Amino acid sequence: MNGTPVFEARDVARFFRSGRGMVIRALDGLSLSVPRGGFLAVTGPSGCGKTTLLALLGALDRPTRGAVLFDGSDIGGASGAERSRVRRRLGIVFQQSHMIRGLPLWENVTYPLVPRGVSAQERRKIAAVLLERVGVDSRGGASPEELSGGERQRVGIARALAGDPEVLLADEPTSDLDRETGEAVVALFRDVHAAGKTVVVATHDPAVETLATAQCRLRDGRLSG
């Protein structure tokens, strides 16, 4: 690990307007940095802004105020194409494991590689390795509808790793998993981190927190403690 920050948030705020016209301050004046090769656990109670922070770091959303830097470049104000290019360097595990219905697992896992020119044959190989790594290798031809919630979450992790990302962002990856599966996922994150990747995980799970090299505790959209 070196000290160059992969992510830097400077006085970041993200406000939403509710259906009744009220302003919801999901994040307000947050500043932090994530060093390259670090493992940051973002913790805090539900609704404190963890998911919003990950969305901003993952170039999935734009801040209302402030700057989010990835590798020194502001991604909050970048063009759509630039933000897409940033996302290609990231692996994102969603809280709800969004899948494309009707597509076999191997395609779901490696769909992000299609526009990168990776051949179908190569993608099948990559998917087989990743699905084996997350423990669902025998069902590579199945579709997401046939999987349990835990299995889907693991397929989501496999998809996040498909592009060999520099950074893995995960939003409460163990929240819906049983203990045994949760431990397997935690072990997976440990391995990814050990391989030199930067990991940012929003979590309530103490097991994940113990792996982290740094913690960021949020409360009402601000850092607390």
Next chain:
Amino acid sequence: MNKFLAIAHTGLTAVWLHPLRSAATLLCLVALLLPYVAGAAVARGLLDQADVAIGGGADLHVAGQRFGRPAPVPRSAAQALRAIPGVTEVVPRIVGEVALGKENIDVVVVGLPAGRLPASTRCVEGELFQPGVPNQLVLGAELAHRLRLDVGSVLPPFYRNRAGERVSTVVGLFRSDLPIWEANLMFCSLETAEAIFDQRELVTGFLVECEPGFREAVKGSVLRLSDLAEDDAHGPVTPAVMSQEDLRSRLPQSLRHMEGLFDLHFVLAFAVGIPLLMVTSGLGLSERRSEAALLKATGWMTDELLLRGMVESLVLCLLGASVAVLLAWGWLDLLNGIGVAGIFLPGAEGSPTFRVPFQLAPVPALLGFIISFTLVATGTLYSTWRAATTPPALALR
């Protein structure tokens, strides 16, 4: 290149990933394209038949006119025509209309000298009318079927003239290389036709055959005749001449006119169909929105998503156009164009009893495909673009 092909392939599979949307779009496309393709095919088929009919006809068609409108001509005018250098044969002809049967079916009566039936017709039952024997009729097979007549059937008096009423007999049924003739044509001798219309010694025109290379010269000579009815006390009947070229240039105009009206109606129908197609193209919008957001979140770019949507639209439209052409063929060939033939053939029933001519031409199908692709692609690309330009975090909520 591989990258574009791979993205294009995902567009192809997207057709199967959204079965409801694909099926609804296909249905709309087929509903819009099918009548157009079928109608255009019938129009083309009729034009082809008209061309064949003209080609198989006489070199010149000579008729009389008064006030610039068709007028009967004395049969004796044939002598003046025969005297023109280059004329090899002059055949008098009577063409008129009567209504037959309880349903008052419009029938075109063609009176010709015995043995002068057009080459494209052949007697399939019975025999041709005999010279000198009045009230013998030869009917198109389909017309006879509609009137429930057969060889030997006796028609009660369907006309009354100065000589009183006459019973007619069906002596033969014909079929033709031009099936629409079978639907409403009735051949008889000149004398019988004269009696039906009570126009003694008058005909509606002459079929004139010329020596090779003399057609234009004969046409000019006929037009220089000041009068076709020398002994008519009501003044001259001036000649009107149509060559095969004249007929070719004029006859299709009426068909093209109907084709144009049909195209106009189709454009109006398509205008109504545009919002329908736009809606079906955007069917399953929330699922597509989530899918686009997921792809964006995993690194796809907006233009790559648009390419995927474009290929999906292309595949849907190709499928829609192919199905429409296939169904049009089935409609015209197997179902004999029920419902569409009447648009182009006034008097033809919704379910015609003659063989409806058609030719599935590539241009209307291609035109229909291009229009539908434009519409479907617009619907797809707009919804994809909207989804792709929304921040993925918001679209995935």
